Structures are given as C-alpha cells and as structure tokens.
Amino acid sequence: MxxxxxxxxxxxxxxxxxxxxxxxxxxxxxxxxxxxxxxxxxxxxxxxxxxxxxxxxxxxxxxxxxxxxxxxxxxxxxxxxxxxxxxxxxxxxxxxxxxxLAGNVRDLRQIERWAEEGATITGGSSLRYCAEVRDWLALDVPREEWVYALAGCAVDEFNYGIHAYSMLHGLMGPGVRTARHLGAGGGQDQFELTWEDGRRGVVSVGRTSGYLPFYAQIVTQKRADAIKVDNGKLYAALLEAVMPYLAGEAPAPVPIGQLAETERAAIAAKLSAERGGLPVALGDIPDDYAGYDGAAFARSYKKLKFPAAAP
CATH class of the missing domain: 3.40.50.720 (NAD(P)-binding Rossmann-like Domain)
Known part of the structure; x- marks a missing residue:
C-alpha cells in the first residue's frame, strides 16, 4: 500500500x-x-x-x-x-x-456532496467492518429468508448507539425506509427500522448499569445466530478496510451514502421518539431538524472525563 x-x-x-x-x-x-x-x-x-x-x-x-x-x-x-x-x-x-459522521441531515448532505464531487471521504463506526459481521455476511443468506435482526450496545443513544445502528445496517444492507420508537425499558430505548423490501430490525441503545458488549441476534427461516463482537480487533478491522481507499488504491469499502444512511436512521429514530413513536421516513427528516447536539455531548463527555473541572 x-x-x-x-x-x-x-x-x-x-x-x-x-x-x-x-x-x-x-x-x-x-x-x-x-x-x-x-x-x-x-x-x-x-x-x-x-x-x-x-x-x-x-x-x-x-x-x-x-x-x-x-x-x-x-x-x-x-x-x-x-x-x-x-x-x-x-x-x-x-x-x-x-x-x-454527523448529527443532522444538513451536515450529512454536505459530506455526500463532497463525495459526489470527487472527494476521498469516508468514516463511521468500526462495527461496520468487524470480522463477526463479515463472517455472517459470508453465509450469503437470501433476503427472502430473513425474519428479523436485533443489534445493541450500552453507554448512550448516539455516540455509542451509532455502533448498534451500524452493525444492524452492516448485516442487513442499505435501503432503510423508516424508523420508529418502540418504547423504553431497563434504561434503554428500542427503535425499529423498516427496509424498503419489508425486512425489519431493532436497535436497543442507551445507558445500562453495567458493561454490555456489542451484540446482534439474527433470525432467518433456517437459522438463529447470536453475535458478540471481539472489541480487541475492531480498530485494526476498520483501518484495514478504509486505508486502501484513503490511499487511492481501492474503491470505498462502503459508499458514503450508505454510511450516511446509518446516521439518518438514528436521527429519524430520535424524531420518532419526539413524535410519540410515529414512524419517520428517512427522506422526511426536516432540513432544520437539530438532530443530535454534538456540542452538548462534548460538554457531557468532558464532565465525565474531568468531573472536578466541570462548571
């Protein structure tokens, strides 16, 4: 390389x-x-x-x-x-x-425009590229055999939660149509994503009292598989996937539009929760919708890291 x-x-x-x-x-x-x-x-x-x-x-x-x-x-x-x-x-x-990548659709559109104009730009969660997702995809299960999938993690709804969305999206592929807040339980929120071909998956994200691994459960007509991710291999898997593209020696491992679809799904899920659980189509997120506030998260992150210095 x-x-x-x-x-x-x-x-x-x-x-x-x-x-x-x-x-x-x-x-x-x-x-x-x-x-x-x-x-x-x-x-x-x-x-x-x-x-x-x-x-x-x-x-x-x-x-x-x-x-x-x-x-x-x-x-x-x-x-x-x-x-x-x-x-x-x-x-x-x-x-x-x-x-x-971003917490609102305006920034996502700018990133996509840069890619459309020829910029070399990528990013996102390492869960997209983890060995466990790659190994399951290698089974090549036909889409018509899907029943459902569930992916989840702990800590928070977006900064960490995006890993769960990315893992689910990596397993099921592009084409998310709507997101819907199902409710909350045990400190976490559950959101259902619906794909254009009718498949559905659920993410469960938010704070828990203890550590949770990144996990997924996949059910098809002929098998049921549980995945628990080995965190120690995540960064290497991510960089091995993206660095050849950044070096100009390979196509993007995942098109930027598909990466951005993951964040759009999370943003639509947040909007659904604010609308009492009504489904929100990814294409119907208002341009002026604030989405997830990055500055607010950074303040909370700093407070956790340096509690004595917090105002």
Missing part, C-alpha cells in the same frame, strides 16, 4: 492513540496532530505528540492540510466534523470522519 502521511485532528477520545500503532504497522507515517481544545487543555497536543513520537503539532487544520496526505478527524463534537474536514477536501486530501 502507498505510504501516507497521516494527520490526527482533535484528540478527544481514545481512538487517536489507539490508531497510531496500527497505522504505523501498516506502513504509514503519523506526521502531525492538531487539537482544538474541546476536551483537553492547551498543551495536550504537544504532550500527545511527544508520547507517540509525532514530529509536528499544528496550530490549525489549514496548516495541517499542507503537510499530510490524509486526515483522521476524531472530534467528539460531531458538529465540528464538516468544518474540520473542509480544508482537507479543498486541498484534495483524503478524509476519515470518526463516528458519528
């Missing part, structure tokens, strides 16, 4: 540090970092760079765009993603947007 100079943008989560050794093992050069200060104080980017042996700390994403071939954007405030990506797209550089 072509050796890429990689820039890491926003060091908010554990992902940037976890990605560095995997990227280097694949032959890439982690060349620069930038952090906007959403979670960590001033000086953290320099400390991160020193810890991981990264030669350049950039003062802006515009500076970084001139130094790298690809940017991996890890902002936990997903509302920053489009703005962070823009300088790289305009410079003709490849972009990976960590999950969730």
């Amino acid at each position: 072509k050796r890429l100079r990689i820039g890491l943008v926003d060091l908010d989560t554990s992902h940037p540090g976890s990605f560095v050794p995997i990227l280097r093992s694949m032959g890439h050069d982690v060349a620069a970092v930038y952090d906007g200060g959403t979670i960590y104080p001033e000086g953290y980017a320099a400390a991160f760079a020193k810890e991981h042996g990264i030669p350049r700390v950039c003062a802006s994403v515009e500076e970084m765009a001139g130094l790298v071939d690809a940017a991996l954007i890890h902002s936990c405030d997903w509302d920053l993603h489009v703005g962070r990506a823009r300088p790289f797209v305009e410079a003709g550089k490849a972009v990976f947007l960590d999950k969730p």
